[in-house]
Amino acid sequence: xxxxxxxxxxxxxxxxxxxxxxxxxxxxxxxxxxxxxxxxxxxxxxxxxxxxxxxxxxxxxxxxxxxxxxxxxxxxxxxxxxxxxxxxxxxxxxxxxxxxxxxxxxxxxxxxxxxxxxxxxxxxxxxxxxxxxxxxxxxxxxxxxxxxxxxxxxxxxxxxxxxxxxxxxxxxxxxxxxxxxxxxxxxxxxxxxxxxxxxxxxxxxxxxxxxxxxxxxxxxxxxxxxxxxxxxxxxxxxxxxxxxxxxxxxxxxxxxxxxxxxxxxxxxxxxxxxxxxxxxxxxxxxxxxxxxxxxxxxxxxxxxxxxxxxxxxxxxxxxxxxxxxxxxxxxxxxxxxxxxxxxxxxxxxxxxxxxxxxxxxxxxxxxxxxxxxxxxxxxxxxxxxxxxxxxxxxxxxxxxxxxxxxxxxxxxxxxxxxxxxxxxxxxxxxxxxxxxxxxxxxx
Amino acid sequence: xxxxxxxxxxxxxxxxxxxxxxxxxxxxxxxxxxxxxxxxxxxxxxxxxxxxxxxxxxxxxxxxxxxxxxxxxxxxxxxxxxxxxxxxxxxxxxxxxxxxxxxxxxxxxxxxxxxxxxxxxxxxxxxxxxxxxxxxxxxxxxxxxxxxxxxxxxxxxxxxxxxxxxxxxxxxxxxxxxxxxxxxxxxxxxxxxxxxxxxxxxxxxxxxxxxxxxxxxxxxxxxxxxxxxxxxxxxxxxxxxxxxxxxxxxxxxxxxxxxxxxxxxxxxxxxxxxxxxxxxxxxxxxxxxxxxxxxxxxxxxxxxxxxxxxxxxxxxxxxxxxxxxxxxxxxxxxxxxxxxxxxxxxxxxxxxxxxxxxxxxxxxxxxxxxxxxxxxxxxxxxxxxxxxxxxxxxxxxxxxxxxxxxxxxxxxxxxxxxxxxxxxxxxxxxxxxxxxxxxxxxx
Numbered sequence: 001x002x003x004x005x006x007x008x009x010x011x012x013x014x015x016x017x018x019x020x021x022x023x024x025x026x027x028x029x030x031x032x033x034x035x036x037x038x039x040x041x042x043x044x045x046x047x048x049x050x051x052x053x054x055x056x057x058x059x060x061x062x063x064x065x066x067x068x069x070x071x072x073x074x075x076x077x078x079x080x081x082x083x084x085x086x087x088x089x090x091x092x093x094x095x096x097x098x099x100x101x102x103x104x105x106x107x108x109x110x111x112x113x114x115x116x117x118x119x120x121x122x123x124x125x126x127x128x129x130x131x132x133x134x135x136x137x138x139x140x141x142x143x144x145x146x147x148x149x150x151x152x153x154x155x156x157x158x159x160x161x162x163x164x165x166x167x168x169x170x171x172x173x174x175x176x177x178x179x180x181x182x183x184x185x186x187x188x189x190x191x192x193x194x195x196x197x198x199x200x201x202x203x204x205x206x207x208x209x210x211x212x213x214x215x216x217x218x219x220x221x222x223x224x225x226x227x228x229x230x231x232x233x234x235x236x237x238x239x240x241x242x243x244x245x246x247x248x249x250x251x252x253x254x255x256x257x258x259x260x261x262x263x264x265x266x267x268x269x270x271x272x273x274x275x276x277x278x279x280x281x282x283x284x285x286x287x288x289x290x291x292x293x294x295x296x297x298x299x300x301x302x303x304x305x306x307x308x309x310x311x312x313x314x315x316x317x318x319x320x321x322x323x324x325x326x327x328x329x330x331x332x333x334x335x336x337x338x339x340x341x342x343x344x345x346x347x348x349x350x351x352x353x354x355x356x357x358x359x360x361x362x363x364x365x366x367x368x369x370x371x372x373x374x375x376x377x378x379x380x381x382x383x384x385x386x387x388x389x390x391x392x393x394x395x396x397x398x399x400x401x402x403x404x405x406x407x408x409x410x411x412x413x414x415x416x417x418x419x420x421x422x423x424x425x426x427x428x429x430x431x432x433x434x435x436x437x438x439x440x441x442x443x
Numbered sequence: 444x445x446x447x448x449x450x451x452x453x454x455x456x457x458x459x460x461x462x463x464x465x466x467x468x469x470x471x472x473x474x475x476x477x478x479x480x481x482x483x484x485x486x487x488x489x490x491x492x493x494x495x496x497x498x499x500x501x502x503x504x505x506x507x508x509x510x511x512x513x514x515x516x517x518x519x520x521x522x523x524x525x526x527x528x529x530x531x532x533x534x535x536x537x538x539x540x541x542x543x544x545x546x547x548x549x550x551x552x553x554x555x556x557x558x559x560x561x562x563x564x565x566x567x568x569x570x571x572x573x574x575x576x577x578x579x580x581x582x583x584x585x586x587x588x589x590x591x592x593x594x595x596x597x598x599x600x601x602x603x604x605x606x607x608x609x610x611x612x613x614x615x616x617x618x619x620x621x622x623x624x625x626x627x628x629x630x631x632x633x634x635x636x637x638x639x640x641x642x643x644x645x646x647x648x649x650x651x652x653x654x655x656x657x658x659x660x661x662x663x664x665x666x667x668x669x670x671x672x673x674x675x676x677x678x679x680x681x682x683x684x685x686x687x688x689x690x691x692x693x694x695x696x697x698x699x700x701x702x703x704x705x706x707x708x709x710x711x712x713x714x715x716x717x718x719x720x721x722x723x724x725x726x727x728x729x730x731x732x733x734x735x736x737x738x739x740x741x742x743x744x745x746x747x748x749x750x751x752x753x754x755x756x757x758x759x760x761x762x763x764x765x766x767x768x769x770x771x772x773x774x775x776x777x778x779x780x781x782x783x784x785x786x787x788x789x790x791x792x793x794x795x796x797x798x799x800x801x802x803x804x805x806x807x808x809x810x811x812x813x814x815x816x817x818x819x820x821x822x823x824x825x826x827x828x829x830x831x832x833x834x835x836x837x838x839x840x841x842x843x844x845x846x847x848x849x850x851x852x853x854x855x856x857x858x859x860x861x862x863x864x865x866x867x868x869x870x871x872x873x874x875x876x877x878x879x880x881x882x883x884x885x886x
Contacts, residue, residue, distance in 0.1 A: 239861075243846060259853070259861045376838045381850050384831050388823060395819045403686060407824050410702070413856065418682075418702045 004033030005329050008079040010072060010123055011086025011140060012038035013045030015297045016290065021083070022053045023314055024322035026062045030330040031322070035065040037075035040086075046070070052301045052308065059309045072123070076130040081325050084123050087140040088112040090287060092433045099431070103424045105414050106263045107278065111405075111428055113142045114437050117397050120146040124154050135328060137161060137321065143339050144190040145390045147354040149397065151341045159324070159366055160339030160354060162190050164250030166318055168198060170232035171247065174220070175208055186249040187346055187357045187371045190339050192256065192386050194246040194378050196371065209247065213238055221272065231277055236260045236270035244377045254278055256382055258413035324361055331363030340368050347373040353387055402429075402441040447476030448772050451522040453515060453566055454529025454583060455481035456488030458740045459733065464526070465496045466757055467765035469505045473773040474765070478508040480518035483529075489513065495744045495751065502752045515566070519573040524768050527566050530583040531555040533730060535876045542874065546867045548857050549706045550721065554848070554871055556585045557880050560840050563589040567597050578771060580604060580764065586782050587633040588833045590797040592840065594784045602767070602809055603782030603797060605633050607693030609761055611641060613675035614690065617663070618651055629692040630789055630800045630814045633782050635699060635829050637689040637821050639814065652690065656681055664715065674720055679703045679713035687820045697721055699825055701856035767804055774806030783811050790816040796830055845872075845884040 007025075012018050018038070025031060036053065040046040050068035057064045069075050076082060093110045100108020120138065127136050136158045138147050143160035151158050165186050169179035177200050185197040198205040212220075221235060231237060237253040239260075248256060254277055260270040267275035274281045300311045320336045327334045335358050342355040345368040349355060359368040374383070389408070396404035402425070409421035429438040450468075455461050461481070468474060479496065483489040493511035500507045512518050519525060536553045543551020563581065570579050579601045581590050586603035594601050608629050612622035620643050628640040641648040655663075664678060674680060680696040682703075691699060697720055703713040710718035717724045743754045763779045770777045778801050785798040788811040792798060802811040817826070832851070839847035845868070852864035872881040 243849075245846075262859075376842065377844065377846055377850075380831060380835045380838060380847070381854075384834075385828075385854075388827050388831070391827075392823045395823060399819065401820070403688075403820060404823070406686075407820075411824075411828075416705075 003030075003330070004035070005031065005080045005325065006035045006037065006078050007081040007083065007325065008037045008039060008072075008075040008134075010039050010075075010082065010084045012049050012068075013040035013042045014085050015045065015049065015294045017085050017139070018049045019052065019297055019312060020317040020319055021321065022056050023312065024316055024319060025064060026057055026060050027314060027316050028322050028326050030326050030332060032063045035067065037067040037069060037079065039069055039072050039075045041070065043070065048298060048301045052297070055301075056308045056312070056314075059307065060314060072126055073130060076126055076134070079131045079134050080329070081137060082123070082127055082131070082134050083137045083139060083321065084120060085139045086116075086119055086123075088115050088433075090290075092431075094287075095431060095433075096428055099427050100424055103420060103427070104416065105412070105424065106261070107280065107283075109409060109412075109424065109428060111408075111434065111437065113145055113393060114397065114405075115434075116140060116142065117146055117149055117393070118437075120150055121153065124150045124156060124158075127156055128154055132156065135159065135325075137324070138339075139321065142190075144192075144354055144356075144386070145393050147190075147339050148341075148352070148390060149394050151354060152352055152394075157365070158340075160190060160356075161319075161321055161324070162251070162337075162339065162356070163319060164191060164252070165193055165337045165356070167232045167250030167253070168195060170230070171198070171205070171209065172200065174233045175205070175212055177205075184249070185358065185371065186337075187355065187374065188252070188378070189349075189354070189383055189386060190356045191251040191254075192382055193249045193252055193356050194244065194374065195249055196246060196374070198247065206247075209241075213241075224272075231271060234271045234276065236276070239270065244381060245375050246378060262414065327361040328363065328365065333360065333362040335359070335369075336361050338366055338368070340366060343368075345370050348379060349374075349383065350387070353390070396441065400440050400442055405441060446473075446773070447478070448474065448523045448768065449478045449480065449521050450524040450526065450768065451480045451482060451515075451518040451577075453482050453518070453525065453527045455492050455511075456483035456485045457528050458488065458492060458737045460528050460582070461492045462495065462740055462755060463760040463762055464764065465492075465499050466755065467760055467762060468507060469500055469503050470757060470759050471765050471769050473769050473775060475506045478510065480510040480512060480522065482512055482515050482518045484513065486513065491741060491744045495740070498744075499751045499755070499757075502750065503757060515569055516573060519569055519577075522574045522577050523772070524580060525566070525570050525574070525577050526580045526582060526764065527563060528582045529559075529562055529566075531558050531876075533733075535874075537730075538874060538876075539871055542870050543867055546870070547859065547863060548855070548867065549704070550723065550726075552852060552855075552867065552871065554851075554877065554880065556588055556836060557840065557848075558877075559583060559585065560589055560592055560836070561880075563593055564596065567593045567599060567601075570599055571597055575599065578602065578768075580767070581782075582764065585633075587635075587797055587799075587829070588836050590633075590782050591784075591795070591833060592837050594797060595795055595837075600808070601783075603633060603799075604762075604764055604767070605694070605780075605782065605799070606762060607634060607695070608636055608780045608799070610675045610693030610696070611638060613673070614641070614648070614652065615643065617676045618648070618655055620648075627692070628801065628814065629780075630798065630817065631695070631821070632792075632797070632826055632829060633799045634694040634697075635825055636692045636695055636799050637687065637817065638692055639689060639817070641690065649690075652684075656684075667715075674714060677714045677719065679719070682713065687824065688818050689821060705857065770804040771806065771808065776803065776805040778802070778812075779804050781809055781811070783809060786811075788813055791822060792817075792826065793830065796833070839884070843883050843885055848884060 046068050053066040093112050096110050097108035136156050138160045147160040168184035172179040172182040181201050183199045184195050186193040186195045231253040240248045264275050267279045276282050300306045326332045338359045339354050339356045342349050342353050343351045345357045346355050357368050359366045392407050406425050415421045489511050496509040536555050539553050540551035579599050581603045590603040611627035615622040615625040624644050626642045627638050629636040629638045674696040683691045707718050710722045719725050743749045769775045781802045782797050782799045785792050785796050786794045788800045789798050800811050802809045835850050849868050858864045
């Protein structure tokens with residue numbers, strides 16, 4: 001093992017993601033000489049990313065080869081690593097949300113998991129056929145549902161990645177501590193992870209956190225105007241901690257607990273003046289900033305006189321993607337938070353469900369670290385219900401049973417009547433971009 | 444084996460239950476010479492049942508011995524069969540309901556499962572100590588949660604019984620068929636069972652049912668004034684069939700699907716003019732009729748000149764209790780619907796959960812019949828969520844964690860805010876008869 005590899009990037013048109021990947025690759029000396037093959041269905045974005053990558057590497061004098069193709073199969077030829085970051089567009093999701101809101105669901109429904117699973121399985125089948133020994137690295141959502149599906153349906157080497165677990169750093173910041181000196185173990189399932197261990201230089205941080213909650217949190221929430229994505233220390237996070245007994249980490253705070261999400265007023269109460277990342281306000285801001293960042297990347301990339309490494313300085317991102325590839329390819333042994341089939345890593349959860357746990361990653365592969373049992377409240381209140389939702393999704397996906405999908409709406413706490421759920425599902429199915437899904441799901 | 448046995452009846456003051464038991468025992472020739480030891484905490488009821496039993500047997504000239512005691516341990520001495528029918532009083536449950544209704548929950552909450560589990564475990568521990576080889580027959584509710592708990596915590600021979608599966612007979616009646624010639628296989632978990640097979644003289648009844656739904660059901664619902672307990676052919680039952688693909692049987696129709704139970708109007712829509720068995724109207728009628736039946740039993744029992752076998756003719760009930768004891772004691776091989784640990788009887792459900800399946804009962808014991816896998820809709824929409832609820836209850840019971848109990852309310856579809864759930868739980872805990880539960884559950 002070691003040295004140069006071939007990496008295929010599916011959905012490379014995600015400009016922010018790909019720019020981060022390019023930066024990290026250029027900074028990873030052990031991967032010099034590698035080839036990166038970008039794939040996207042959007043030729044304009046693909047062209048832009050490809051040119052950007054070449055120029056960035058050239059400015060740094062780094063030996064990396066970049067290819068581009070609309071032909072996924074070509075990109076997979078000889079690949080040892082396949083990164084799948086593709087997902088349905090935000091525009092489609094917004095159309096679904098709007099339609100749900102008209103029917104009494106604040107922030108609506110997204111059925112994007114269905115086409116995203118379809119895409120994931122298509123990629124996985126191609127990998128099986130063309131480069132079956134490659135690592136398939138899934139970063140497009142839903143990581144939990146998708147990785148569970150793919151690891152059940154194939155015998156590929158699959159790992160799901162997410163950066164949500166870095167949320168613990170924000171806890172340190174707010175407590176006035178250096179985030180780099182905090183150590184956190186936060187296992188669970190993707191977007192449902194909880195700090196079983198939270199330490200500052202070996203000192204348990206929970207007592208400090210409790211003290212902060214008792215004496216400073218109200219002041220913090222009153223005076224602090226949180227950014228739309230500062231959910232980690234929101235009232236909702238502390239409430240979940242109070243209910244479940246461990247601190248929820250990262251995106252967990254965004255999606256756990258129906259009681260925080262019923263309407264904008266409720267969201268404002270729990271996530272601050274903007275209603276959090278996923279309120280109508282917060283999400284619009286996110287999309288606007290994302291568009292601005294993409295625009296900026298496009299603008300810079302279109303300017304042949306721009307110095308890319310000045311515009312986007314060559315500092316590593318916090319993403320584990322490239323370090324993990326380096327660890328696998330070149331035996332750079334390290335510990336990373338990964339999403340892999342449970343098989344005992346978390347005691348008491350089913351074996352064939354993908355969990356998020358730390359793992360030792362090296363030339364020997366990905367070796368999950370057993371973290372024991374999680375508290376019953378967390379297992380029975382949040383993880384098992386989410387596992388059941390995933391099972392319903394996979395069953396709908398497998399069987400094409402539309403009634404299975406109806407349950408997704410029926411069991412939502414916002415639903416008031418069966419008719420509301422049925423009517424909304426039919427309306428979602430009638431959206432033009434959902435046609436192929438509607439055809440796969442019998443009436 | 445064979446011949447006379449000793450049967451202890453815990454909660455014998457349940458007059459309707461005990462009268463049925465007495466009738467069936469008197470009619471079961473193979474159990475002549477047996478001893479029945481009645482136990483109850485209510486001396487008046489106990490005295491009445493004891494006298495009633497003796498007179499009833501005497502009138503029939505049947506050799507059965509009846510004892511009574513307030514001392515459970517004494518009753519268990521030498522018992523081969525222990526029937527536990529004890530449960531919290533309806534009065535306490537009504538007080539809990541009223542309190543929930545004041546807080547926006549139609550029909551409120553009953554936490555009676557908690558004291559009932561406490562009682563079941565106390566009986567099970569006594570059986571373990573005093574008559575460990577006895578069969579413990581659980582008929583008090585919650586059968587599902589209680590039998591799962593007891594079979595996990597002890598190594599006793601435990602079986603849960605319920606008559607809900609006879610609901611299939613009502614399907615036959617409404618279709619104009621002789622119920623005695625219908626065969627139905629309805630496995631699941633107690634109060635969540637579904638007809639995988641429904642036949643009339645070997646003919647699949649589902650097509651007939653579909654025809655009835657298409658051409659006659661609306662007329663039936665319009666013209667038929669259903670009795671409060673005629674839920675089996677209600678709109679709710681047919682809607683569940685439409686959603687889940689198999690006909691729900693018996694009590695399943697009463698408790699499945701939040702969408703039928705939000706308020707009285709909703710219940711009337713789905714269960715007919717009285718709102719079904721569990722509406723305020725239906726339940727009040729049930730309690731009234733129950734009180735009338737108990738009164739009548741008391742009145743007759745208090746009249747030394749009454750001929751009991753004329754007032755309560757000696758015809759067998761539909762309960763399987765006595766036939767099962769006869770089958771076990773005297774090798775009267777038969778097939779019965781029982782609640783026992785799964786261990787593969789229903790494929791795809793956890794092994795250590797009590798399921799309701801048919802079993803061959805004989806001198807060899809209770810041998811559950813493997814019924815295969817249930818449809819995914821039923822498993823993922825109704826059985827697994829109920830299993831999760833049971834796991835939360837058992838965990839609350841085991842750990843004394845009040846937050847676990849809060850989840851019972853929080854996850855209820857009627858709950859609109861966390862405060863509502865918390866306030867209601869605290870109010871329930873403050874009820875005088877819940878004091879010992881409140882003490883066991885930490886704040």
